[in-house]
Amino acid sequence: MSNVPAELEYTEAHEWIRRLPDGTAEVGITDHAQHALGDIVYVELPEVGRAVNAGEACAVVESVKSASDVYSPVSGEVIARNGALETTPEAINQDPYGAGWMMRVRLAPGGGEPKTLSAAAYTELLSRESD
Amino acid sequence: MGRRTALFDLHHALGARTVDFGGWDMPLHYGSQVAEHNAVRRTAGVFDVSHMGVVDLDGARSRAFLERLLANDVAKLTAPGRALYGCMLNEAGGIIDDLLVYRLEGSAYRMVVNAGRRDVDLAWIRGHAAEFGVSVVEREDLAMLAVQGPEARALTAQRLSPAHASQALALAPFHACPIDDWYVARTGYTGEDGFEVMLPAARAADLFEALRAAGAVPCGLGARDTLRLEAGLNLYGNDMDEQTDPFESALGWTVAMQPATRRFIGRDALEVIERRGSTRKLVGLLLVDRGVLRRHQRVIAPGVGEGEITSGGFSPTLDRSIAFARVPIATAGEVEVDVRGRALRARVVTPPFVRHGQPLVS
Numbered sequence: 001m002s003n004v005p006a007e008l009e010y011t012e013a014h015e016w017i018r019r020l021p022d023g024t025a026e027v028g029i030t031d032h033a034q035h036a037l038g039d040i041v042y043v044e045l046p047e048v049g050r051a052v053n054a055g056e057a058c059a060v061v062e063s064v065k066s067a068s069d070v071y072s073p074v075s076g077e078v079i080a081r082n083g084a085l086e087t088t089p090e091a092i093n094q095d096p097y098g099a100g101w102m103m104r105v106r107l108a109p110g111g112g113e114p115k116t117l118s119a120a121a122y123t124e125l126l127s128r129e130s131d
Numbered sequence: 132m133g134r135r136t137a138l139f140d141l142h143h144a145l146g147a148r149t150v151d152f153g154g155w156d157m158p159l160h161y162g163s164q165v166a167e168h169n170a171v172r173r174t175a176g177v178f179d180v181s182h183m184g185v186v187d188l189d190g191a192r193s194r195a196f197l198e199r200l201l202a203n204d205v206a207k208l209t210a211p212g213r214a215l216y217g218c219m220l221n222e223a224g225g226i227i228d229d230l231l232v233y234r235l236e237g238s239a240y241r242m243v244v245n246a247g248r249r250d251v252d253l254a255w256i257r258g259h260a261a262e263f264g265v266s267v268v269e270r271e272d273l274a275m276l277a278v279q280g281p282e283a284r285a286l287t288a289q290r291l292s293p294a295h296a297s298q299a300l301a302l303a304p305f306h307a308c309p310i311d312d313w314y315v316a317r318t319g320y321t322g323e324d325g326f327e328v329m330l331p332a333a334r335a336a337d338l339f340e341a342l343r344a345a346g347a348v349p350c351g352l353g354a355r356d357t358l359r360l361e362a363g364l365n366l367y368g369n370d371m372d373e374q375t376d377p378f379e380s381a382l383g384w385t386v387a388m389q390p391a392t393r394r395f396i397g398r399d400a401l402e403v404i405e406r407r408g409s410t411r412k413l414v415g416l417l418l419v420d421r422g423v424l425r426r427h428q429r430v431i432a433p434g435v436g437e438g439e440i441t442s443g444g445f446s447p448t449l450d451r452s453i454a455f456a457r458v459p460i461a462t463a464g465e466v467e468v469d470v471r472g473r474a475l476r477a478r479v480v481t482p483p484f485v486r487h488g489q490p491l492v493s
Contacts, residue, residue: 038148038159038160038163038164038353039163039164039165041165041423041445042421042422042423042445042452044422060471062422062423062445064164064165064353064357064444064445065159065164065353066425067423067425067471086421090165093163
């Protein structure tokens, strides 16, 4: 059974969002996603300073099996990226919600509320997908 | 639902993620493909390869038949228990399959062919066997386990009586012998030492479990693929097929053009190709930049032309991406690969990349 922390928000494309009090958000891929991909061997992250739109492909995660786009779940400016993933991409497998975080975004003012799922709704989505 | 080997329920119980391979439901991995890969390089792994086809041939003219059927020369099998790798070609010199052939006792031979080619192969073999009066028997009663890695032979021998163990451990590379109801071969597809054991299907799960209990790590097709890629071993359907010949598939060494009197199927076409010279070749690529090379990506050799990656992936042993690519014959030095719209630099190398746990390229 996949780990779905209650305090995070999720997308249908299996990204997670951690909203921070300073108007920024951390983004990564979910436990379900890392499990489906298998051993992750390479991660391509967006440049700091890049403006991203919700739904836009902004990173690539390559596993032993295949390459997958990661879509930004939020709109705003990338203010940090997890450079440690360059040398330890397996952190996404081992700790997808912690050491495996991918980027931090300053949310665009007035960009509207992104369409995200609660932990309960995401868990529901996973159970439907496994049917 | 695909075909299942005798070990399917065991794989399922061990938590395998399964994948369709050549019409068979086979384990892709049991948790971590990279951990399985590393186990084979460092200690030992056990693979269920029962999806491969075991075909027994016999008849007074079986040797003459195989001399006609295969591009490598079974005359090299000077005694029972010897094994030979080679290609079965069509009349145009295209590769129908690559296979291992073992010489059994008397006039009998055993071939091991690729899972996805079993039906095509059998139709071809039977079509040519009739005029030689050779019997063709598909051994669906057998399972096959590959036990591979520096500790693999010792672990396997522990499952045998002392007399049988020393018999198995005395086998030289590319040799095999029957031991009880096993047929033990010192062959493999990983670049490591080890055995491939053919045995009655009903006994396979017990051996798999005993090897696992002794420390062999269950390995899936994912690790099998990265191990064979590092070892510089071709995969049928990726690196060669009926549209490619052995010379442009880095398999020229498996074609016995001497003696010239041996008129094997495909020989006439290969003689023309040899005279004219090949226009393409299969090479190894070592990625210089960061990223992952994948099958079908475009290779650009500046000033020479373009080619394509036939197999690619991440090498756990080298901690970088490697590939095989079919490129214009003059390609050398450094090339560019179009990786998802980015031009990444790769170096042309001669496989294998890794043998017996040791990197051979850097």
